[in-house]
Amino acid sequence: MKNYSIVVKVEPDGLPIRLHGRPAWMMRELVAAGKRGITPLDLPAGVRAAHFVYLLRRDGFIISTEHEAHGGPFKGVHGRYRAEGDITILEDMAVAA
Numbered sequence: 109m110k111n112y113s114i115v116v117k118v119e120p121d122g123l124p125i126r127l128h129g130r131p132a133w134m135m136r137e138l139v140a141a142g143k144r145g146i147t148p149l150d151l152p153a154g155v156r157a158a159h160f161v162y163l164l165r166r167d168g169f170i171i172s173t174e175h176e177a178h179g180g181p182f183k184g185v186h187g188r189y190r191a192e193g194d195i196t197i198l199e200d201m202a203v204a205a
Contacts, residue, residue, distance in 0.1 A: 115199035118169070124198055125167065134160035136200065138171065138191040145190035147176065161189050169195075 114132045148157045170192040
């Protein structure tokens with residue numbers, strides 16, 4: 109995963125930005141999910157979604173969080189993350205590999 113990278117652009121006039129590793133993977137998941145967004149429940153077990161969202165926010169991306177309740181044996185609240193703005197993936201090294 110360390111060698112994985114993507115290049116994204118926030119439309120209409122953002123500069124291309126290369127992301128590497130798990131943050132790149134998370135951005136790809138966010139773009140694929142679109143307005144639906146993603147939750148930790150949608151991701152493989154053990155993925156620290158909040159940390160990767162934090163890293164993307166630190167890089168300047170706007171990612172919203174909506175808190176949702178969930179039931180089950182471990183009731184609680186989780187976040188639904190959405191990438192705000194129109195983000196285009198210009199280059200995806202996972203596809204090229």
